[in-house]
Amino acid sequence: EPEVTQTPSHQVTQMGQEVILRCVPISNHLYFYWYRQILGQKVEFLVSFYNNEISEKSEIFDDQFSVERPDGSNFTLKIRSTKLEDSAMYFCASRGDSTSYEQYFGPGTRLTVT
Amino acid sequence: GQNIDQPTEMTATEGAIVQINCTYQTSGFNGLFWYQQHAGEAPTFLSYNVLDGLEEKGRFSSFLSRSKGYSYLLLKELQMKDSASYLCAVRGGGFKTIFGAGTRLFVKA
Numbered sequence: 001e002p003e004v005t006q007t008p009s010h011q012v013t014q015m016g017q018e019v020i021l022r023c024v025p026i027s028n029h030l031y032f033y034w035y036r037q038i039l040g041q042k043v044e045f046l047v048s049f050y051n052n053e054i055s056e057k058s059e060i061f062d063d064q065f066s067v068e069r070p071d072g073s074n075f076t077l078k079i080r081s082t083k084l085e086d087s088a089m090y091f092c093a094s095r096g097d098s099t100s101y102e103q104y105f106g107p108g109t110r111l112t113v114t
Numbered sequence: 115g116q117n118i119d120q121p122t123e124m125t126a127t128e129g130a131i132v133q134i135n136c137t138y139q140t141s142g143f144n145g146l147f148w149y150q151q152h153a154g155e156a157p158t159f160l161s162y163n164v165l166d167g168l169e170e171k172g173r174f175s176s177f178l179s180r181s182k183g184y185s186y187l188l189l190k191e192l193q194m195k196d197s198a199s200y201l202c203a204v205r206g207g208g209f210k211t212i213f214g215a216g217t218r219l220f221v222k223a
Contacts, residue, residue, distance in 0.1 A: 031209070042216060043157060043201065048209035056209040091156055101145055101164075103211070105156040 002026045004106035006092050012112045016081050021109045023075045023092030031095040032075045033103060034067065036060070036088040043091070049075065082113045116140045118214035120202050125220045126192055134187045134200050134217045142207020148176050148187045149201040151216065157201055160187070189219075197221045 005024045013019050025032050034046040047057045049067055066078045075094075079086055089110050093103040118138045126132040138146070145164040149157035163169055163178035163185060175188040187200055199216040206212060 033209075033211075035213075043151075043203075043213040045210050045212065050209070058210065101147075101162050101205075102159050105158070108156050 004092055004094055004104050006090075006106040006109050008109060009107065010110045010112070012114065013082055015084060015113055019079050019082055019111065021077045021079075021090050021092075021111070023077075023106055024073055025075055025092065025094030026096075026104055027073070029094035029096050029104075031055075031097075031103075032067075032069070033093040033095075034077045035091045035093065035105075037091065037108075038085075038088040046077070079111075082111075084113050087111060087113045116206070116212055118202055118204060118212060120200075120214045120217045122215070123218045123220070125222060128192055128194060128221055128223050130192050131188065131190050132192060132219065134189075134202075134219070136185045136187075136202030136214060138183050138185070138202070138204050138214075140204045140206045140212060143180060144205040144207065146176075146178055146185050147201075147203040147205070147211070148174075148185075149203060149213075151199045151201055153199075160200075192221050194221050194223070 007022045032049040035043050037043045045058050047061045048055045064080050068076050089108045091108045092106040095103045120136045147162050148160040150160050151157045161176035163176050168177045173190045178185045199218050201216045202214040203211050
């Protein structure tokens with residue numbers, strides 16, 4: 001069964017460093033998402049991406065964040081200068097087409113900023 | 115504002131039935147989802163409702179009333195493995211999906 005994959009599973013970084021979280025969505029899917037979940041808190045929408053551009057973003061997704069689909073298979077989230085409060089689980093998700101509703105989540109990357 | 119409310123915790127007995135309620139206020143509505151999330155894992159899709167009424171899928175059913183901004187998830191024949199958080203989420207007017215804080219369900223023997 002096709003699945004969304006994410007690497008790395010756990011990333012530790014120092015405050016102020018840049019990190020890139022990687023996702024490989026399901027191959028024929030067209031819509032891509034990033035969410036984050038701070039430990040013990042709710043899942044929060046960050047950004048959606050369709051047709052090679054951001055379709056919607058939340059207030060959390062400020063200039064520190066960027067997304068890219070560099071090669072037709074990978075979907076990345078870059079955090080430019082990490083802060084302690086960026087420590088969270090980051091989930092990538094993908095959805096098929098405009099007629100499909102289910103988002104398939106990847107296993108997540110746990111980001112720890114020290 | 116946009117808000118999704120669901121109870122923080124519930125406890126039920128193995129073999130019983132439990133109903134988890136969710137009320138929402140969002141700008142725009144393109145469907146309501148229920149996800150299951152075990153600790154440290156990703157959410158997994160359970161159900162989707164976009165029209166009023168009940169959707170049944172095995173031991174799980176989900177109900178929606180758009181006029182009341184209300185949904186519930188019904189779990190029958192509870193098993194120990196059903197102990198998890200259940201997340202109510204609403205897809206608003208665009209691409210954004212807003213999640214509730216989740217209801218932690220404890221199933222006891």
